Amino acid sequence: MDKLEMLLVDDEKDFVDGLARIIEKNFPCQCIKSYSGEQALDIINRDEIKILLTDLRMPGLNGIELIKKVQKINPDITSIILTAYGSIESAVEAVKIGAYDFLTKPVSLEQLRLVLSKVLERVKILEENKRLKQKLIASCFAKELVGETLIMQRLKEKIIAVANTDFTVLIRGESGTGKELVAKKIHQLSRRKHKPLVSVNCPAIPETLLESELFGHKKGAFTGANNSRDGLFKKADGGTILLDEIGDISLEVQAKLLRVLQEKEIRPVGSNTSIKCDVRILATTNQDLETKIAKGLFREDLFYRLNVLEIKVPSLRERREDIPLLVSYFVGITCKELGLLEKEISPEVLAYLSSKEWPGNVRELQNFVRRLVVFSPGNKIELKSVNLVELDDNIYSQENIIPYKTYKKQILDNFTRSYFKKVLQITGGNISEAARISGIERVSLQKIMKRLGIKLDK
Structure with a gap:
């Protein structure tokens, strides 16, 4: 087994140093030392820690509070609590809130072997489970729900989990995040996958017709009902029905829908x-x-019937790191749709698109990329194509056309701001290095930063 990163936390420096020497000599672990709970949290947010060994009583953030926070950051970290002989009750409390085991001071090598052997076996099992889970996700989401950020990995895990049940699912998220795609994937991975998936765009159907569309009608039920007709629920029998934008249906239809959920029956x-x-x-x-x-405006009883399981689809601003991946994916499929060779995307374009706000989320990004492909005549997508698309999007959609010089300045300022933010991020905020990479004088960069309000991240 490769050496695992293990974080030791205790306000007694000599104790931590001595324990680290014993552990590294006897176990396949690389010890990282911390002398406070606050410092330990910084390390956990930065490094790939597998095991946490923390003292119970420390100034500031104590062991129990530290473990609570670690559980929220990464529940896969295996935590061990260190306690004095007289504090066993507190150690038991720590185990209840998420610690895997506890050690009493002074720590003997025999005691350490007993606990760490179990911990190392647990880490091995967790790593294997993680590998298998990633393999399952990769096979289930080959070219769908593009994204590798942690928030997207957790979304895919939730989809797999809820697909294995037959419970009602409420999928929430901003417009353009891909809620319908999530719903389709739940159906595809469920036991109902060979039966129909019927989608209903609730806002698109007039309120007077929605009940009939959902539940069907008998001949003569209303003016124009010349024949009996099955509703969408009947067509979805044995399968899944997707009620898109459920918040827009009337209270009357909500009452009928509640009956379906309660009684598992419909009345045309x-x-x-x-x-x-x-x-x-x-x-x-x-x-x-x-x-x-x-x-x-919405029935509480219906809400709880629908919200048995809930999935929150993240907005694009919550997963900016996925934007380059999404852009590359959309460029590929757009070029394929147009019968073109796949175009290369310049790093400046990827940097700019990653820093840009996308209120319409993935749908807006996809539409923007499609226009980029169309407006890029060569085999590479450059910033000039971005400017052309934004000119088309912004100027001509406004009631009053912006003066040429004003809009040109806006484009240049937006590009300059995005460019230098990225360069400063790469250089860790080192202005001299950023100026050198950019090919300008340090004083010139400082003036640009001041004019455009570019601040260094602390």
Whole structure:
């Protein structure tokens, strides 16, 4: 086994140094030393720690509080609590909140061997589970839900988990984040995958017709009902129905939908009898349903029926690191759609797009990339194409055209700001090094930073 990074935390420096020597001599571990809980948190946020061995009583952040915070940051870190002989009750409390085991001071080599042998075996099992989970995710999401950030990995894990159940799922997220794609993936991975997935765009159907569309109607049920007709729930029988933007349906239809969830049956408009219906319901919304409930616009009982399982789809600003990957993916599929050889993307374009705000999330980014491909005549996408697309997006969509010089200055300032932010990020905030890489004088860079309000990250 390769050496595992183990974090030792105690305010007694000599004790930590001595324990680190014993552990590194007898176990396949590389010890990182910390002398306070606060310093330990910084290390955990920065390094790939597998094992945490912390003292119970320390000034400032104590061992129990540290373990609580570590559990939130990375629950896979195996924590061991160190305690004096008279504090066993506190050690037991630590185990209850997430510590794997505890050691009593003074620590004997025999005691250390006993606990660490179990800990190392647990780490080995966790690593194997992680590897298998990543293999499963890779096989399930080959070219869908593009993204490798931690928040996207957790989203994919949740999708796999909820797909194995038959519970109702409420999928929440901003417009353009990919809620419908998540719903489709849940269906594809479920036991109902060979049955229909019927999608209903609730806001697109007039309120007067929505009930009939969902539940069907009998002949003569209303003016124009010349024939009986099955509703979308009937068509989805045995499969899944996706109610897209559920927050937009009327209270009357909400009441009918509640009956379906409670009784597992539907009643067509104009009928006196109900029909059993085996359908899994997935619902999406970009609205704050809790606020709508408070205002009397959404039924609380329906909310809890829908919200048995909940998935939150992250916005693009929550996973900026995925933007270069998404851009490359969208360029590839757009070129394929247009019958073109795949275009190269300049690093400056990727840097700019990664720093840009995307209120419309992935959908807005995809549309922007499609236009970039169209407006890039060569085999490489350069910043001039970005400027052309933004000119088309911004100037001509406004009521009053911006003067040429004003808009040219805006484009140049936006580019300059994005460019130097990226360079300063690469150089760790070193202005002299950033100026050297950029090919300008240090004083010139300082003037640019002051003019454009570029501040160094602390």
